Amino acid sequence: MEKKLKAWQGWLLFGGTMIIVFVLGLIVASLMEHRAEVVSIYNNKKVDIKGIEPRNEIFRDNYPREYQTWSETADTSFKSEFNGSQAVDVLEQRPEMVILWAGYAFSKEYKTPRGHMHAIDDIRETLRTGAPKTDKDGPQPSTCWTCKSPDVPRMMESIGVNAFYNNKWSAFGSEIVNPIGCSDCHESKTMNLHISRPALREAFARQGRDIDKATPQEMRSLVCAQCHVEYYFKKDGNYLTFPWDKGMTVEKIEEYYDKANYFDYKNALSRAPILKAQHPDFEIFQLGIHGQRGVSCADCHMPYENEGGIKYSDHHIQSPLASIDRTCQVCHRETEETLRNNVYERQRKCNEIRTCLEKELAKAHIEAKFAWDKGATEVQMKEALNLIRQAQWRWDFSVASHGAAFHAPQEVQRMLSHGIDRALQARLAIAKVLAKNGYAADVPMPDISTKAKAQKYIGLDIPKEQKAKKEFLKTIVPRWIEKAKANGRFSKI
């Protein structure tokens, strides 16, 4: 009996061991397959790519998954509560913005952004770049191309950074033809992330930081921060510069601009010297809890995807809300609906105050114009104009970037509060100027209830602009493309 029991125990041990060994074998096999496929990517490269390669299609065969998902940035179908589709006419939704930008090209056209694949088409088509007829013509400098294409680092290497910036936008129409893609973020030989634009590297250096010491995780944000930041074109040469020398908050950047006596334009109504914010995504992101916890841009905007044995970054850069299961839910255990509503709630609260500020700012510009018309002097208006500048800077810094209301909701609300304070202080100052000039009634308000009405009020002739743009797209752009083709700027694939 005892002997039988011992034999039974032995077999149990033997059987158990067999099962464990078998499962281990399966796991190792899976690991080997995984590793084999990863190795295959680097060993079986089909194309040998060297230097700065702006033609995105060249990368397709080597990196089919990344290429495929990158090409999906052409898809603009994702809809969120705050972005009906990815090409909404913002000026139509918020005609007050036409007033805020009176005297600046943004008052002509401003749409919600589309994917990276549209970068070249969109900059050619917007009314903001005008309708240049020659390569020494048009309203914008060549610096405007800087974030639009991997042709930019190629050109900078070829003609030098200063020469690249110090030109008309139209001068490089036949050179800059491939939309934002591979070489903007990747070094072509190793596919390591790299910094392809000088402005970020220079800004780091002036802060005493060495960008080459950034960790891989930091690089997953820094490649984005080459463009998704606040910047300006430094006078004389339009040298693209990040205004980070005093710090990266709305106040510190304003201090930098104030010290440089910088302004982007004088508002055509109020004559206030205005700072136009670009898209300070990176600055604001760092002030929110995700940035503070070390999450990178790519963690949410380029979530990992599995296909067979391969794990890769989804290069269809878009709102994380489009794939909550692969973004938010990597860390958060709530349902998709809960998480989506958490985001919308943050956006809704910011938007509420944004709308309030926008209306007050538009009134301030219109009332300032009224005060000038009533004979106000420069000395009388100085305080009000400075307050308008401060208010609009806070408004623009809060709303110009992508997703600020989610990236750092409390910081955005803080900035907007100061914006409301300054906008209304400006209105109060103007009311006192008017009272001193003998006017005590309310300032009559023009009808700016639609984009067209607001644009007409500030004196824009949009049909004329549209006609010229149409002509430009029909005659000049095809010539650019033809010349680019002849010079081998496109891939032949």
Add this chain to the structure above:
Amino acid sequence: MEKKLKAWQGWLLFGGTMIIVFVLGLIVASLMEHRAEVVSIYNNKKVDIKGIEPRNEIFRDNYPREYQTWSETADTSFKSEFNGSQAVDVLEQRPEMVILWAGYAFSKEYKTPRGHMHAIDDIRETLRTGAPKTDKDGPQPSTCWTCKSPDVPRMMESIGVNAFYNNKWSAFGSEIVNPIGCSDCHESKTMNLHISRPALREAFARQGRDIDKATPQEMRSLVCAQCHVEYYFKKDGNYLTFPWDKGMTVEKIEEYYDKANYFDYKNALSRAPILKAQHPDFEIFQLGIHGQRGVSCADCHMPYENEGGIKYSDHHIQSPLASIDRTCQVCHRETEETLRNNVYERQRKCNEIRTCLEKELAKAHIEAKFAWDKGATEVQMKEALNLIRQAQWRWDFSVASHGAAFHAPQEVQRMLSHGIDRALQARLAIAKVLAKNGYAADVPMPDISTKAKAQKYIGLDIPKEQKAKKEFLKTIVPRWIEKAKANGRFSKI
């Protein structure tokens, strides 16, 4: 050889089993000890407690750990960045608040809160309750006692709820003598959480909700929500009422008060009909992420503690920052320093805007008074006064509660933004009224740089108030205590 191996295998199995059984035994023993100690609490009660027992000391022998930690609420030594100690003179720090409360008792004295153990002392000692000489005397109604003591439900049971509210504060000086304690939240026989005050139950009923169906986790917040909410004394009978019928946000509660034409006082300077916010902790908490995720008040303010085999709730209710290891870190994996700084950052941003709003509101009140002095009419002032009411309601609702800036930072910033908007719209309206009455210069501002100066400006005689209070504490209060002792209102332990 084979036989030897089998024997070895058998012994291994035997030994392994022994070890597992031994460890299991240890675990079970530990569980039994735990359970035994829990059972002992309920079976070995030393005192049999029945009905509403307001004498907190009676509970000491049955629940020594809870009693001990509750008694630690007398400790006011915890310091945070935003609360130097738990009895800071807020009016000294922010003299503008004297202006905001001109014509209301809060302008006389307003300190940061101390622990529950001080409730009775503090309400007797504050200048706000005055120096009544008889039980039909003094500025405050008996409703003011409602949140201060477990003597309150005893009295309500004894004389009826209406009769309890419809009296002078001084009428119950000898009845309400035990500070906030056991019976406020616990049913004395089972120690189950219970709702001891009618206002919360009634507010739920009017919302169509049955508070008796609340889950145990909800009760861990609802017992706090009996007092830590917005409420008002309904005219004629001073019946304590929660204004939740239209909703629980700052706007919905305002709508409720507006419809009832309710105001707490008219500001003595501006004559604006002001709503005084109480401490809407519960309302605001629900709008923040912790409330939305189902965290209860007790989870953070009464964290679990282990002692021997017993796990119990720490009844030293205080800031969760005082024991981050037992509060935040139950869920969050960051360091204490990181978590503390996350809280401070939220508070700092809210405080920044709060300060800004406070200053604008004080100016609005002062400028409104100036306009009245210059002969402004009721009709001319109506809009400005309504805007001041709205602005101050948003300010007070944002700052009057405990920890709102952390509970729901974005909501607080949103409310403060609207507050700034309304305060400056009021100043703008007043500037126009002044302009119409022929005054175009800046309104001269009084020196309100200290509490004393601000109190003098609004016409308060604080030394006189203090003298009367001193006399009251020396003569009336000892008589109250003597009478309470004679009537057995205190425990003899």
